[in-house]
Amino acid sequence: WDMLLSNIEVARRILGPERVLTPTFLWLPLELSNIHGITTLASIITLTPGTVSAELSDDRRHLLIHCFNLADAEDMLAIIKARYEAPLKEIFP
Template sequence: MIKRLFPSPLLSATVFVFWLLMVGSVAAGQVLLALLLAIVMPLFAARLDREFARIGSLRLLPKMMLVVGWDIVISNIEVARRILGPESAITPDFIWVPLDIRNIHGIAALTSIITLTPGTVSAELSPDRRYLLVHCFNLKDADAAIAQIKRRYEAPLMEIFP
């Protein structure tokens, strides 16, 4: 009975405590509401379809971190140069990047890397998870940008998240 009412005691306790911290009150009504949320929220969370992360080889992770760090520095310089230059030299556009990676955690890492790199933002993932819409601050060659994303980020992530 207890396990059925509290499928995740840690989550229930966390919800209870955080609710009371957020409202800043331990009035009877708030304690009852916190208790209700602590019971209901884990019940709904238990019904969610979860996809657990599968981690493959981490041997490319140090190199990838260096590549991403380098790309962030270079992109910062490029974006600053473009912003300080003539507006007519900026050519923003969207591209659809076809994805070979299927692991949702790898896709999440890819979208984060793209968004962390100045000048690009992950905008949308297609419902079938096969295409990623990316906004580029200054796009000269769509095919080259797609190839760079796939080579520098997606390929290593496919090894990390098989």
């Protein structure tokens, strides 16, 4: 569902005026420590249109994410942590 909505939003933004876009990089603090879980999270983020995982910090505690159009960084981080990271923590302890 998130991917479908993201596709629609990205298409709307691409077809709209460029001046209203707010591309942003932000660091996601990670609770995941398992490298396979982190890799899965990075893949999910990259597969979602409008977001790309760009870098993992050397200590594996933060993931750099680029957002095509970001209105609220705290909201975006909360969504990623709740919808994607939390379930992955159960799969990859």
